[in-house]
Amino acid sequence: MIDRTSQIRWAFLILVPIIAAGAAVNALTLFAFGRVTPLSLLFGTLISAAVIGVVWWAMSRSVLWRPAGAWPLLALAWGALGSFTFILVAGESMTTIATAVGWEAAEASLAGAWPEEVGKSLGIALILLALPRPWNRPWDGLLVGIFVGLGFELIETVQYGAAGALDDANSDVDGLLFMWFVRAVAGPGLHVFFSAVAGLGVGMALLHPRLTTPARWTLGLGGPFAAFLMHFLWNYSWPTSWGAWPIAVMWPLYLAALIGCWLVAKRLARQSDHLRRPDSVRRRGSAVPS
Secondary structure, three states: OOHHHHHHHHHHHHHHHEEEHHHHHHHHHHHHHHOHHHHHHHHHHHHHHHHHHHHHHHHHOOOOOOOOOOOOHHHHHHHHHHHHHHHHHHHHHHHHHHOOOOHHHHHHHHHHHHHHHHHHHHHHHHHHOOOOOOOOOHHHHHHHHHHHHHHHHHHHHHHHHHHHHHHOOOHHHHHHHHHHHHHHHHOHHHHHHHHHHHHHHHHHHHOOOOOOOOHHHHHHHHHHHHHHHOOOOOOOOHHHHHHHHHHHHHHHHHHHHHHHHHEEEEEHHHHHHHHOEEEEEEHHOOOOOO
């Protein structure tokens, strides 16, 4: 069995190069956008910083939170940078496969959901393995997953916003604001929802002290698979006659999934707190003397 020090070292040896590769690719993309529409990058950076600040503050007020210093930035970096390497490696091939088998309606689903959810889930697992001191509780995977998903969502929206600015023939500002408005209305927080579901499963599989091996495998694979399925269904090209039901039906269901995961995590936290209490405290009020 690998010792803790080696576990941390190997996890970082995988995390850092992948994040660096994603940073290099995104730097090229953002540099190209920045030369043409610098306003879009400035706007995206300011909005992203504000959103991260609000989410970080809200998370820190939760009973699930444990101070982790600046380490949530690593989760944000994986979501914003590291996860993109998986899209580069597998995204186009997934599109080719969907076309080859005649399943054109699933092109966006396979090209997006498969590499993105695999990449984000792997990052969550690696971060939990790399940082056992701040994140060693079963529900910490949920917290890490939220930050990973947030990082992905924001960098993607920044790039969409810049593309929208370029596409508008009349005004960069109009195109930028329209794209951010669309992203804010048509499915906000989706990647947070996906990664939260995956993160809870991965965190319980790696960190729950009382699970059987089959249960660990079930949760460790089931969480990411559920995230993939959610993402797949969202990206799927449903018949146009169905209208906007993906937004009307799936988004509330995905929000409910996040809330459900949060409630499960709070229940785990209460159980953990109960088990850590001295026996005399747990039995206070009982007729049996402590």
